[in-house]
Amino acid sequence: MDTEKNENKDLKKVSLLIFMVVILLLIAGGAIYYIYHQKQQMSDLVETFNLEKESLEDDYSELSLQYEGYKFSVGNDSLVALLSTEQMKVQRLLEELKTVKVTNARRINELKKELETLRKIMRGYVIQIDSLNRENAQLKTENKQVTQKYQQATSTAAQLSKEKEKLTERVVLASRLDATGIRVDALNKRGKAAKRIDQMTQFVIHFSIARNITASVGEKTVYIRIQKPDDDILAKPNSGFFTFENRDLKYSIKKDIEYDGEELPVTMYWSIEEFLSPGTYRVDIFVDGNLIGRKTFALEK
Numbered sequence: 001m002d003t004e005k006n007e008n009k010d011l012k013k014v015s016l017l018i019f020m021v022v023i024l025l026l027i028a029g030g031a032i033y034y035i036y037h038q039k040q041q042m043s044d045l046v047e048t049f050n051l052e053k054e055s056l057e058d059d060y061s062e063l064s065l066q067y068e069g070y071k072f073s074v075g076n077d078s079l080v081a082l083l084s085t086e087q088m089k090v091q092r093l094l095e096e097l098k099t100v101k102v103t104n105a106r107r108i109n110e111l112k113k114e115l116e117t118l119r120k121i122m123r124g125y126v127i128q129i130d131s132l133n134r135e136n137a138q139l140k141t142e143n144k145q146v147t148q149k150y151q152q153a154t155s156t157a158a159q160l161s162k163e164k165e166k167l168t169e170r171v172v173l174a175s176r177l178d179a180t181g182i183r184v185d186a187l188n189k190r191g192k193a194a195k196r197i198d199q200m201t202q203f204v205i206h207f208s209i210a211r212n213i214t215a216s217v218g219e220k221t222v223y224i225r226i227q228k229p230d231d232d233i234l235a236k237p238n239s240g241f242f243t244f245e246n247r248d249l250k251y252s253i254k255k256d257i258e259y260d261g262e263e264l265p266v267t268m269y270w271s272i273e274e275f276l277s278p279g280t281y282r283v284d285i286f287v288d289g290n291l292i293g294r295k296t297f298a299l300e301k
Contacts, residue, residue, distance in 0.1 A: 053097070053108060059115055060094040066122060074129055083125060090118055175214045177259070179266075179285045179293025182207040186299070197278060197299050203270040205253075205283060207293060211263045216288075220259050223251040223286040224268055229279030234270065244289055251286075 067087035071080050093114055100107050185204040188194040194201075205224060223242045226234040234252045241248040253268050278301050285293040 053100070056108065056112060056115065057094060057097055060090055060097060063115070063118060063122065064090045064094065070125065070129055074132065076132055079125070079128065079132070086118065086121060086125070093118075175212065175216065176290050177212060177215055177287050177292045178210040179207045179287075180210050182283065182285070182293050182295035184281075184283055184295060184297045195300065197276050197301055200272050200276065200299075202272060205268045205270070207266055207285060207295075209257075209259060209264045209266060209287070209292070211261065213261050215259070215261060217259055217261050220257055220287055222255045222257055222266060222268070223249075224253040224270075225249065225284045225286075226252040226270060227282040227284070229277060229281065234274065242286065242289075244286060244291070 064087055067083050067090065071083050071087070074080055074083070093111060097108075097111050100111070183206045185206070186194050186200045187202045187204060188199045189201045191202075203226065221242075228234060233250050235250050236252075239251060240254075241250055242254075243249075253270055255266070255268050257264065257266060276299060278299050280296055280298050283295045283297070284291060
């Protein structure tokens with residue numbers, strides 16, 4: 001009887017122990033499941049934070065690129081300086097964001113708010129840039145119109161200048177004197193016409209200065225150059241020079257005349273004191289720095 005009672009007591013103890021072990025196992029299993037579930041939630045939350053942080057970094061990078069693009073499209077130095085300052089601020093916050101831990105939700109939220117503020121500032125600059133671009137476009141249009149008007153005025157002035165030059169040239173040409181009826185006589189010592197060179201003692205050059213009402217009147221100097229067949233100029237030791245086309249030319253004879261605009265006969269003389277060779281000679285007549293007449297003549301032995 002006592003033995004049966006003892007066995008019942010032992011059985012109850014074993015059952016209680018088994019019950020307690022089962023309870024402990026259930027509690028441990030529940031704890032493990034809870035810990036695993038919490039860890040999984042934390043992992044999902046960290047992944048979400050990472051994605052949000054990466055998205056925020058992309059937004060900062062995009063904003064920095066927008067500032068860079070606007071800097072190159074703006075021609076206003078002051079505005080470019082402001083854009084550069086804001087871009088540097090964006091880049092500084094981006095660098096800070098890269099170093100912030102994903103679990104630092106407070107600072108990440110602050111950086112989100114900073115981003116919104118920076119975007120508002122950017123929108124303000126965009127409005128200014130658009131306004132400047134419109135003003136620049138208008139200025140370019142006005143400048144183009146002014147340039148076209150200037151070019152037209154310049155073209156008109158150039159055309160008028162050309163017409164004036166042509167008119168001046170016509171006036172100058174019209175005012176030039178003209179020697180007509182040029183004749184060269186070779187005379188002997190008796191004042192008669194000489195045919196042989198060894199008998200010639202004087203050249204007599206006859207011509208008339210034609211009537212010209214546009215030419216200046218008054219005292220003028222006539223210069224004559226007598227050119228020999230070898231292109232040398234007949235000249236006396238005391239002969240001088242005159243200016244023609246920015247050159248100093250030696251003359252053979254000169255004579256002062258009084259010209260009143262009407263036809264004026266002129267006769268000039270050259271005493272032959274040098275050896276003359278047969279061939280073709282040329283007489284050039286100059287007045288007022290202009291060649292007004294030319295005549296060639298031949299001498300024979």
